[in-house]
Amino acid sequence: MPRITDERRAARREQILEAARACLQEYGLEAVSMEMIIARSGLSTGAVYGYFKGKDQIINAVITDGTAAMAADLAPILTNPDPPPPSELIEQVLRAIVDFGRHKPGDIDRLLVSLHGWSHAQSDPQLRAATRAAYAGLRRRFDDLAKRWQAAGTLDTTIDSKAVAQLLTSITLGFVAQRALAGSADLTAHVSALKAIGPPPITARTASRHP
Amino acid sequence: MPRITDERRAARREQILEAARACLQEYGLEAVSMEMIIARSGLSTGAVYGYFKGKDQIINAVITDGTAAMAADLAPILTNPDPPPPSELIEQVLRAIVDFGRHKPGDIDRLLVSLHGWSHAQSDPQLRAATRAAYAGLRRRFDDLAKRWQAAGTLDTTIDSKAVAQLLTSITLGFVAQRALAGSADLTAHVSALKAIGPPPITARTASRHP
Amino acid sequence: MPRITDERRAARREQILEAARACLQEYGLEAVSMEMIIARSGLSTGAVYGYFKGKDQIINAVITDGTAAMAADLAPILTNPDPPPPSELIEQVLRAIVDFGRHKPGDIDRLLVSLHGWSHAQSDPQLRAATRAAYAGLRRRFDDLAKRWQAAGTLDTTIDSKAVAQLLTSITLGFVAQRALAGSADLTAHVSALKAIGPPPITARTASRHP
Amino acid sequence: MPRITDERRAARREQILEAARACLQEYGLEAVSMEMIIARSGLSTGAVYGYFKGKDQIINAVITDGTAAMAADLAPILTNPDPPPPSELIEQVLRAIVDFGRHKPGDIDRLLVSLHGWSHAQSDPQLRAATRAAYAGLRRRFDDLAKRWQAAGTLDTTIDSKAVAQLLTSITLGFVAQRALAGSADLTAHVSALKAIGPPPITARTASRHP
DNA sequence: AATGAATGAGACTTCATTCAT
DNA sequence: AATGAATGAAGTCTCATTCAT
Numbered sequence: 026m027p028r029i030t031d032e033r034r035a036a037r038r039e040q041i042l043e044a045a046r047a048c049l050q051e052y053g054l055e056a057v058s059m060e061m062i063i064a065r066s067g068l069s070t071g072a073v074y075g076y077f078k079g080k081d082q083i084i085n086a087v088i089t090d091g092t093a094a095m096a097a098d099l100a101p102i103l104t105n106p107d108p109p110p111p112s113e114l115i116e117q118v119l120r121a122i123v124d125f126g127r128h129k130p131g132d133i134d135r136l137l138v139s140l141h142g143w144s145h146a147q148s149d150p151q152l153r154a155a156t157r158a159a160y161a162g163l164r165r166r167f168d169d170l171a172k173r174w175q176a177a178g179t180l181d182t183t184i185d186s187k188a189v190a191q192l193l194t195s196i197t198l199g200f201v202a203q204r205a206l207a208g209s210a211d212l213t214a215h216v217s218a219l220k221a222i223g224p225p226p227i228t229a230r231t232a233s234r235h236p
Numbered sequence: 237m238p239r240i241t242d243e244r245r246a247a248r249r250e251q252i253l254e255a256a257r258a259c260l261q262e263y264g265l266e267a268v269s270m271e272m273i274i275a276r277s278g279l280s281t282g283a284v285y286g287y288f289k290g291k292d293q294i295i296n297a298v299i300t301d302g303t304a305a306m307a308a309d310l311a312p313i314l315t316n317p318d319p320p321p322p323s324e325l326i327e328q329v330l331r332a333i334v335d336f337g338r339h340k341p342g343d344i345d346r347l348l349v350s351l352h353g354w355s356h357a358q359s360d361p362q363l364r365a366a367t368r369a370a371y372a373g374l375r376r377r378f379d380d381l382a383k384r385w386q387a388a389g390t391l392d393t394t395i396d397s398k399a400v401a402q403l404l405t406s407i408t409l410g411f412v413a414q415r416a417l418a419g420s421a422d423l424t425a426h427v428s429a430l431k432a433i434g435p436p437p438i439t440a441r442t443a444s445r446h447p
Numbered sequence: 448m449p450r451i452t453d454e455r456r457a458a459r460r461e462q463i464l465e466a467a468r469a470c471l472q473e474y475g476l477e478a479v480s481m482e483m484i485i486a487r488s489g490l491s492t493g494a495v496y497g498y499f500k501g502k503d504q505i506i507n508a509v510i511t512d513g514t515a516a517m518a519a520d521l522a523p524i525l526t527n528p529d530p531p532p533p534s535e536l537i538e539q540v541l542r543a544i545v546d547f548g549r550h551k552p553g554d555i556d557r558l559l560v561s562l563h564g565w566s567h568a569q570s571d572p573q574l575r576a577a578t579r580a581a582y583a584g585l586r587r588r589f590d591d592l593a594k595r596w597q598a599a600g601t602l603d604t605t606i607d608s609k610a611v612a613q614l615l616t617s618i619t620l621g622f623v624a625q626r627a628l629a630g631s632a633d634l635t636a637h638v639s640a641l642k643a644i645g646p647p648p649i650t651a652r653t654a655s656r657h658p
Numbered sequence: 659m660p661r662i663t664d665e666r667r668a669a670r671r672e673q674i675l676e677a678a679r680a681c682l683q684e685y686g687l688e689a690v691s692m693e694m695i696i697a698r699s700g701l702s703t704g705a706v707y708g709y710f711k712g713k714d715q716i717i718n719a720v721i722t723d724g725t726a727a728m729a730a731d732l733a734p735i736l737t738n739p740d741p742p743p744p745s746e747l748i749e750q751v752l753r754a755i756v757d758f759g760r761h762k763p764g765d766i767d768r769l770l771v772s773l774h775g776w777s778h779a780q781s782d783p784q785l786r787a788a789t790r791a792a793y794a795g796l797r798r799r800f801d802d803l804a805k806r807w808q809a810a811g812t813l814d815t816t817i818d819s820k821a822v823a824q825l826l827t828s829i830t831l832g833f834v835a836q837r838a839l840a841g842s843a844d845l846t847a848h849v850s851a852l853k854a855i856g857p858p859p860i861t862a863r864t865a866s867r868h869p
Numbered sequence: 870a871a872t873g874a875a876t877g878a879g880a881c882t883t884c885a886t887t888c889a890t
Numbered sequence: 891a892a893t894g895a896a897t898g899a900a901g902t903c904t905c906a907t908t909c910a911t
Binding site: 691703704712 | 902903911
Binding site: 050051052053054055056111137140141143144145146147148149156157160161163164180181183184185187188189191192193194195196197198199200201202203205206207208210211213214215217218219220221222 | 358
């Protein structure tokens, strides 16, 4: 018989996570303190501890939720039963990632939280497991996609679909990293480069085919 | 006139950084403490503070040195005046990265330190600048490479070399991330997938060329 | 005009004290928290505060009630107008104490709460006064008893009745302490020892000296 | 190669314990805080934590040391190979206890710390074991003593020496408790009462034996 | 130059109590 | 009268850094 509705409870929880997210982005993994999170959340110390058992739980929730949210945004694209050809699909994926980063107005890039998660997951065993599961899941979805491409004749059937999945996973993760580290990464650049770079030089190939 | 030789000083410095590196890998960015680093270095508290001004300086040195060391390992490959075709070059790059990770025997993957660096660089302005410069440098080297490929006819000249540089940067960074996050990433898979995925279906292209 | 009957109020009050007693026994003076007491009482936070002004009041009530209950159990024995000789009376007293400890079925020894009271009374001035009054009362009753023994010829009239009262008080309190601290204390052992120890065995000795 | 001598270290440790003892006496088990102990010790927070792992360790050390010190003061009396008769020995024991309480000039009665220990030992398992061992040890020494009395003909040989040990333990502990709880307890009163109370009235006894 | 004990600001968390519903 | 979410003061402890020796 909760005095507070589940809805309100969930809203408060999100309020705390939102504050934690902002602090994580602004101060970094090492420097976030409960004091900061509490102050920004607008709640009292005790209230925050009523929603989360401790700092670790908050940080992990921020990271886990972030990973889950990104996976949810990518899901419709990756599970498309009739996917567009690779370069077009990558365009959709990277665009979703850019959009994911900008999700909340007035916020800094949500992708930066992901990078903190990548670091934090190295040490916290529980988070490590969750992270590994999430990214292995992403790779599996790319694998399924590759198989659909092969079935549709869009992709060479001699290539291992798992190999394609790994490459696409790297491009996706690398795009995130590059935006954070180099300061920018252009999605159309990635798409056009992918079109150009892949194949062995065409002329040579054509020549060898029409000797 | 220093009481101890420069050589000895440098050795001590490296001893401290090595300890910090190990602790960073083992405990993560949040949990490393000076106490740990000092204990593992085998030096006294005071001695460590004789070599570094504080914890931040040590952590930043570990990260900066790591980034620099990886850049140094990649340099001969990326500055090759007569580079092999893209997929072969990527193979060399990824192989260098794998080797970089294993550098010290008995150690855990040195690449994990990089991920901590990616996180830490978001907050520390000085490190952020250094990191950005380093990864922008990587991208520039890929750009130069792309230009050499175009000059040699190995790459379509209509594509912007900067776009290619971005894609290759993403693949490189993404490979690192994927190894850490998904637990594995196979370099030959990346290479073979790159060969297969890139181009739009050849037959279509060929057809349009021979109407 | 109270909304609930006095009877119900008293029952609720006892319910809270019972919970506090159990928590005190289980967790000790330092570790008991209102949260524990409230949880075990089955009432809500607000309800508990409707019966007691705060934690101190509850703890003090538990201790004071405990002391009073023990005094009440001892009263009929100590105020017996025609008391049995000392060793027999001590037997009755110690038996009453053992019984007092076991009062509630399923509970741990109620005497343990007494020890917490002894400690707590050192610091809380109000409790200190109440405790001192209670144990001074016990001593006074033993004194009255000694006078009755002297009047009845059961006790040497040259001895100060107050001195006897002090000794009997020590034995009583010490019996409680020993049960708690050494883990056991046997009442018949106390009685038989008391018979044997007091005087040098006069008759036997005298007899053996003048055969 | 300690920079600080063992002697100095021990002195600092004792300085902390002394502060804790004083705080325990003044504020009681529930109310002592590290802040108090630290302030009174004259050391810094960090320094105190360099000597003790935490509050529990300090409190337990105070209590354990107190029990041990009292046992040490009683040892020569209890292990006397040619002990005086019971009432005289009890006099020595109680006198040692009174002296123990006054040990440090300017201090409050050290016995009060014992009472806090009795309470605390109920909850802390480690302390409980130590306390039980200590008081069981006391009882064993009284037992040995009783056997020596029996061998010397000072004590009825038909009585179980263990029973005598229990009684003497109760008197000893009860004397401590009574001093704390009733505010006073006179050692000579105990001794004279013990002489008077133990046996059934001698005249009656003698009379009944020689009708 | 070297040592490591000491410092103390500040981190995290608990918990007795209040008060809007 | 009853509820239990919220409050925030106060507690325990850590850890980067300093400095007397």
